[in-house]
C-alpha cells in the first residue's frame with residue numbers, strides 16, 4: 233500500500249535530486265480567490281477510472297484514516313484535466329474540524345467547509361513507486377472535494393460503518409469493493425488547479441492539486457462518526473479525539489490558480 237510509509241523520514245536514494253523540502257515557494261493548502269483565478273480553456277475534463285476491486289483496507293495512521301488501494305497495477309487511474317501523465321490512485325483520506333464551522337484545508341474566498349476529501353494519486357508514467365513520486369517534481373496529483381452538511385451520503389455510509397473498527401491509531405481493518413468515484417460530485421468538469429505540496433509531512437512540493445468546485449453533501453451524523461476517531465493508540469492513557477486534522481493555509485507566493493470554468 234502506498235501510504236503506510238508516507239511519513240518518510242529518510243529520503244530514498246534518487247536518480248533525481250529530491251525537491252527542496254518546505255519553507256518553499258509552493259506550499260499547500262491555500263485560499264482559492266475566485267477573482268484571482270484564471271480561466272484556462274486548454275484544461276481538459278478529468279478522466280478517472282477506478283476499479284473497486286483494488287480497494288484493500290482502512291488504516292488509522294494517527295492523523296486521519298486512509299482508505300488504501302492496490303497501486304501495483306494500472307487498475308485505478310486518473311488522467312486528463314491539467315495532467316500530462318497517467319496517475320495511479322493509492323489512497324484517499326479526509327480532514328475535518330471539531331464542529332461544522334471549519335475543517336477543510338483549502339478555502340474558496342475564505343469560505344471554510346466542515347471537511348475535505350483528498351484522493352491521492354502518483355505519476356506511474358514517471359515513477360515506479362509512490363515513495364519515489366512523493367519527493368519528485370510532478371510526482372503526485374491530489375483531487376480535493378469539499379464536504380458540506382446536508383443529506384446523508386449513501387455511498388459514504390459503508391465507510392462510516394467501519395470507522396469504529398479503526399478508532400485507535402495504528403488500527404487497520406479490511407475494506408474492499410469500494411468505488412471512490414461515488415465520492416466525486418456530479419460535475420467533475422468544474423475545478424481549480426495549482427502547483428502545491430503535501431499538507432502533511434514530508435510536505436514535499438510534488439503535488440498538482442485539482443480542487444472540485446462542487447462540494448458533496450454528507451449528514452451531520454456521518455461527520456460526527458469521523459470525530460469519534462482518536463489520534464491516540466489503544467495503550468495510551470489519555471485518549472484524544474481526532475479533530476482539526478488540517479494544516480494552516482500557506483502563502484500563495486505568486487502562484488496562479490487556474491479554473492476549468494468561467
Ligand SMILES: NS(=O)(=O)c1c(F)cccc1F
Nearest residue numbers: 238350352374429430431432
Ligand atoms: N493531505 S495530502 O493529500 O497532501 C497527502 C497526505 F496527507 C498524505 C500523503 C500524500 C498526500 F498527498
Ligand SMILES: [Zn+2]
Nearest residue numbers: 325327350431
Ligand atoms: Zn490530505
